[in-house]
Amino acid sequence: MSNFVQANLPYLLAGISVGGQYALIAIGYTMVYGILRLINFAHGDVFMVAGLVMVYTTTAMPMYLSIPLVIVATVVLGFLIERVAYKPLRSAPRMSVMISAIGVSYLLQNCALYFTGGLAQVYPTIPWLSNSVTIGSATTKVVTIVTPILTVVLVFALVLFIQKTKIGMAMRAVSKDFETSQLMGIKINSVISMTFVIGCFLAAIGSLLYFTNYPSVIPTSGSMPGLKAFVAAVFGGIGSIPGAVIGAFVIGICENIIKGLGSSWTIFSDAFTFVLLIVVLLVKPTGIFGEKATDKV
Amino acid sequence: MEKTLRKDPAGKIGAAISACLIAALYIFLILLDNVLPANSFTLMLIPVLKKGAIYSLICVSMNLLNGFTGLFSLGQAGFLLVGAYAYSIFAIPADQHAAVYQYFDGGAIGFSIPEALSRLLGENAGNFVGAIICIIIAGLVAAAFAALIGVPVLRLKSDYLAIATLGFAEIIRAIFQWNGLGPVTNGSNMLRKYTNFSAIQIGNIKLATAFPFFISMICIGLIVLLIHSSYGRAFKAVRDDEVAAEAMGISLFKHKMLSFVISSFFAGVGGALLAMYQTTIQANAFKSAMTYEILLIVVIGGIGSISGSCIASFLYIACNEWWLRFLDSGSFFGISVPFFRDGFRKVVFSVLIMVIVLFFSRGIMGDKELSFAGMIRKHRNKTAEGGDGQ
Numbered sequence: 001m002s003n004f005v006q007a008n009l010p011y012l013l014a015g016i017s018v019g020g021q022y023a024l025i026a027i028g029y030t031m032v033y034g035i036l037r038l039i040n041f042a043h044g045d046v047f048m049v050a051g052l053v054m055v056y057t058t059t060a061m062p063m064y065l066s067i068p069l070v071i072v073a074t075v076v077l078g079f080l081i082e083r084v085a086y087k088p089l090r091s092a093p094r095m096s097v098m099i100s101a102i103g104v105s106y107l108l109q110n111c112a113l114y115f116t117g118g119l120a121q122v123y124p125t126i127p128w129l130s131n132s133v134t135i136g137s138a139t140t141k142v143v144t145i146v147t148p149i150l151t152v153v154l155v156f157a158l159v160l161f162i163q164k165t166k167i168g169m170a171m172r173a174v175s176k177d178f179e180t181s182q183l184m185g186i187k188i189n190s191v192i193s194m195t196f197v198i199g200c201f202l203a204a205i206g207s208l209l210y211f212t213n214y215p216s217v218i219p220t221s222g223s224m225p226g227l228k229a230f231v232a233a234v235f236g237g238i239g240s241i242p243g244a245v246i247g248a249f250v251i252g253i254c255e256n257i258i259k260g261l262g263s264s265w266t267i268f269s270d271a272f273t274f275v276l277l278i279v280v281l282l283v284k285p286t287g288i289f290g291e292k293a294t295d296k297v
Numbered sequence: 298m299e300k301t302l303r304k305d306p307a308g309k310i311g312a313a314i315s316a317c318l319i320a321a322l323y324i325f326l327i328l329l330d331n332v333l334p335a336n337s338f339t340l341m342l343i344p345v346l347k348k349g350a351i352y353s354l355i356c357v358s359m360n361l362l363n364g365f366t367g368l369f370s371l372g373q374a375g376f377l378l379v380g381a382y383a384y385s386i387f388a389i390p391a392d393q394h395a396a397v398y399q400y401f402d403g404g405a406i407g408f409s410i411p412e413a414l415s416r417l418l419g420e421n422a423g424n425f426v427g428a429i430i431c432i433i434i435a436g437l438v439a440a441a442f443a444a445l446i447g448v449p450v451l452r453l454k455s456d457y458l459a460i461a462t463l464g465f466a467e468i469i470r471a472i473f474q475w476n477g478l479g480p481v482t483n484g485s486n487m488l489r490k491y492t493n494f495s496a497i498q499i500g501n502i503k504l505a506t507a508f509p510f511f512i513s514m515i516c517i518g519l520i521v522l523l524i525h526s527s528y529g530r531a532f533k534a535v536r537d538d539e540v541a542a543e544a545m546g547i548s549l550f551k552h553k554m555l556s557f558v559i560s561s562f563f564a565g566v567g568g569a570l571l572a573m574y575q576t577t578i579q580a581n582a583f584k585s586a587m588t589y590e591i592l593l594i595v596v597i598g599g600i601g602s603i604s605g606s607c608i609a610s611f612l613y614i615a616c617n618e619w620w621l622r623f624l625d626s627g628s629f630f631g632i633s634v635p636f637f638r639d640g641f642r643k644v645v646f647s648v649l650i651m652v653i654v655l656f657f658s659r660g661i662m663g664d665k666e667l668s669f670a671g672m673i674r675k676h677r678n679k680t681a682e683g684g685d686g687q
Contacts (some may be wrong), residue, residue, distance in 0.1 A: 037456075038456075039456050039459070039460060084655075085651065085655065088655055089655070092658065094455060094456065095369055095455070096654070096658055098369070098456060098459065099592065099593075099596055099654055100651075100654050100655065102589050102592060102593070103593065103647070103650050103651045103654045104651065105589065106586075106589055106590075106593065106647045106650065107644075107647035107648065107650075107651055109586070110640065110643035110644050110646070110647045111644055111647070113640045113643060114638075114639075114640035114641055114643065114644045117638070117639060117640065118639060118640065220584075220586070223584075223585065223586070227463070227464075227467075227585070230460065231460075231464070234457075234460070264475070264476050264477060267471050267474050267475050267476075267485070268471050268475070270467060270471060271467060271468045271470075271471035271472070273464075274463075274464030274465065274467050274468050275464075275468060277460065277461065277464045278449060278450070278461055278464055278465070281449075281453055281457055281461055282449050282452075285453075285457070
């Protein structure tokens with residue numbers, strides 16, 4: 001066992017780090033799904049846009065200004081997407097909303113392609129986060145250690161927010177029963193907007209951490225992490241925040257261990273996530289922390 | 298009253314018009330391949346026609362699943378990939394294997410179906426028949442994959458089905474890129490040098506453009522026949538209300554499976570044609586973005602309309618490859634526009650698609666079909682009404 005840990009320490013560390021980043025994206029998926037019953041396919045692309053905004057803002061202003069700006073821009077983008085692309089379809093069939101989400105994803109990717117000119121944009125080095133640090137036999141970046149801690153802190157804050165505040169209570173009510181909560185006087189649109197704001201805020205932080213580990217951002221950078229984060233949300237039980245976080249860590253760690261098995265297996269590190277998804281959907285479609293099945297199967 | 302009881306001639310006239318138009322289309326396509334000079338116009342037109350025909354088939358196959366059976370599947374790219382690979386693996390001439398499978402010692406398959414048939418039937422007939430056999434194999438392999446995937450996946454509903462099929466498409470892509478299968482699939486390297494459209498001819502008549510039309514039209518025709526059969530009606534019943542359909546004695550799983558397998562068969566055929574069109578294929582290109590693109594074309598055409606999917610495919614391909622090219626070129630009728638640069642076309646496109654999704658969700662055709670018989674009836678009713686009014 002200790003030999004295994006020794007040999008795989010770099011992969012384990014990378015897995016925990018990536019897992020934390022997936023967790024931050026997965027929360028956005030799980031909250032939106034919990035409330036709107038919508039797979040927000042555009043969420044991964046919002047995450048990518050946050051990376052690109054970071055690239056562009058750091059060329060114009062110092063880092064302590066650009067990081068808050070990235071977060072604000074991402075939140076505004078998420079808010080606008082909900083208002084423009086999802087709100088008009090609130091009474092439409094679920095398939096239409098999902099098609100709209102795919103359309104938004106397509107739009108964001110194409111806009112990114114246009115603005116970047118198709119070139120990979122070099123992600124700026126965030127001081128301190130990019131510093132090297134040595135743990136045991138493995139050398140890694142500070143971000144690897146910061147990510148899980150920050151993720152846990154943010155998730156804890158979010159759970160408190162949902163449990164203790166009035167808007168958090170409204171969110172829980174809406175995710176339980178959309179129509180009844182409307183009758184109880186909950187302003188459904190502001191609750192939904194709040195969900196998107198929180199989801200995008202966490203995605204922006206996730207993108208800051210995620211892209212620090214990668215040299216560059218391309219227009220399709222967001223789609224794979226987005227899909228994996230969604231799988232994490234399903235694995236943990238859609239609608240459940242702790243479930244999404246645990247699912248994200250499991251996926252992050254497993255895919256990195258698969259990468260560590262040897263070069264011929266690397267190709268399956270992405271496929272593993274989807275195998276996990278299918279196994280979960282077949283064996284326990286409500287996920288590990290999910291509530292009772294409604295109409296999944 | 299007497300008029301409506303009499304046998305309606307509009308159907309016959311409509312069929313005659315359609316037959317004439319199809320004949321004219323093929324004459325035009327054959328002329329285009331053989332007689333008409335290659336100029337800047339035909340150089341743009343020919344690829345658009347080929348790709349449009351192929352995309353029509355692919356979109357109709359997706360429409361069969363999403364529009365007519367109500368299964369929201371996002372696995373189309375996976376089946377295209379299977380079809381494209383199955384076709385090209387069996388269509389690479391034996392003497393090219395060493396070059397194509399250079400990292401895998403010439404690969405595991407030492408023959409090519411078009412080549413083997415060429416020896417028997419002569420080169421042209423061999424290529425023609427061989428390509429068709431390979432296309433059918435491509436469809437069958439894709440259908441076999443669908444049958445395997447369908448067993449677990451078709452128990453899921455709506456968005457879970459969507460994400461699971463999307464997941465399977467990604468798994469298929471990973472398997473085809475795996476080096477362990479390298480001697481067959483060439484790993485993550487591209488497959489090339491297989492029989493493509495330019496090799497298809499009868500006698501001295503080249504059929505490079507007519508061939509994809511021919512195959513697509515037969516396949517779409519089969520899908521139309523299927524939709525009008527009792528199975529097609531059962532598919533629509535499943536789409537409209539699963540519980541009611543089941544109560545009427547329609548086996549949900551059987552019909553979903555049937556629709557999934559048939560749709561994948563035609564997606565496989567579409568993938569084979571796409572491989573022929575592109576002349577090289579690589580598994581890496583068949584990402585989920587491809588499925589999204591196809592889905593958006595189906596939505597533009599109208600979910601549940603075969604003719605809508607075909608019209609939208611040709612429109613989409615023509616705009617994408619030809620008519621809206623100027624948006625990328627930096628100038629518009631000689632006036633330079635600074636923001637017209639690479640990628641602007643795609644942005645305009647995606648905005649248009651969003652407008653259609655949000656405000657015209659029925660697309661071009663809704664769930665209606667384009668038919669000449671229908672037009673004639675409509676026209677006649679209109680003139681009859683006009684006559685009554687006087």
